Structures are given as C-alpha cells and as structure tokens.
Amino acid sequence: MNRLQSLLASKKFQRALPWAAGAVLALGVITFLQVLNSPKKDDSSPDSGGKARVISAPQTVPPSPEARKAVATFIDTAVARKNLALGWKITGPSLKQGVTYQQWLKGEIPVVPYPMDAVERAPVRLDWSYPTEASFAVSLLPKKGSGEKSQTFFVTVKKFGKGTSGKWLVDYWAPYAPPAVPESFTR
Numbered sequence: 001m002n003r004l005q006s007l008l009a010s011k012k013f014q015r016a017l018p019w020a021a022g023a024v025l026a027l028g029v030i031t032f033l034q035v036l037n038s039p040k041k042d043d044s045s046p047d048s049g050g051k052a053r054v055i056s057a058p059q060t061v062p063p064s065p066e067a068r069k070a071v072a073t074f075i076d077t078a079v080a081r082k083n084l085a086l087g088w089k090i091t092g093p094s095l096k097q098g099v100t101y102q103q104w105l106k107g108e109i110p111v112v113p114y115p116m117d118a119v120e121r122a123p124v125r126l127d128w129s130y131p132t133e134a135s136f137a138v139s140l141l142p143k144k145g146s147g148e149k150s151q152t153f154f155v156t157v158k159k160f161g162k163g164t165s166g167k168w169l170v171d172y173w174a175p176y177a178p179p180a181v182p183e184s185f186t187r
Helices: 003-009 011-037 065-079 084-089 101-105
Strands: 119-121 124-130 133-142 151-160 167-175
Touching (some): 003 011, 065 133, 065 151, 065 167
Antiparallel strands (some): 119 133, 133 151
C-alpha cells in the first residue's frame, strides 16, 4: 500500500472527511449569500463622458382625409366581406401575413367581420395621429331589431411610400374587449 492509500484508509481521515465537506459547504453558502446581497452596479445613468440621447415624441397632426377614407373603405370591404379585391388593395402587410390573394378573395382573412347591413351608424373617434400613422376607434352601432350587438373596433392605418405616391393602408383591426367584471363585484 502506498502512502495515499494508507492515508485514505485511516480512521482519523475518515472521521475528519465529513467535517471538511461540511466546512466547504458552509463556505460555499456564505459566498453565495454575499454575492446575492452585494450591491449591484447601477447602469441606469449614462457614461459621464458621452452625451445623453434625447428621444422626442413624434409631432401629432390632424389625420389625413386619405387615412379616414382607407378606414371607411376597409370597413365596407374586408369587414363586410364585400368587394374583397378592393379590401386587399387597402390592407397593410401585417394584416395580410400568411394569407394569399386567393384565400383573401374567398373570405379566409384575419379580419373580424361584422354584418354591415345591420349597421345604423358607425361613429369614428380619433385616438392619435402622426404624419405617417393614425389610430381610430370605430363603433358599429346596429339598427334596432337587427339582433346584432354593438361593437367597437380599433383600427390603425399607416402610410406606405413617400410623398404624394404614398398610400394609406389598414395595418391593424381588432375588436375592443373590455376586461370581465368578476361576478362577486356585480352582486
């Protein structure tokens, strides 16, 4: 037997081994707690040598008549499921995602429909408007006795292209879904 084997086989070493393992574990726990509770470096302030970058909000402008017309045409075509070829032309890429022109013409489109024949009024409220983007809330209010419920939709239009050759396309259409009121609050 060599010296290492005899040391490992000795009773003295075997009694000290659990104590040594416990000490290593305790040091590991203490180190972990110190790292966990040490103050973090604050990266929220800019470097003292550089300039702070100031980001300003885009300038708000009245919505373009073409933007409003795109919303009205979209509702009369894609939402009503009528003249879908025209609806395709005024729909932006984010709504067309993954839908072919042929699917669109069949009415297989990612646009929540509404029976426009049942609509009495459709007031439009501007949410915000920038030079190349605008958002509206459209409330589709049904005729009395139609059996339809009123529904509000959010619609965003974006201008694609520059200058007078740019086209306003509908880029977002979704129904307003208010959060449910828990039953315990209604009693």
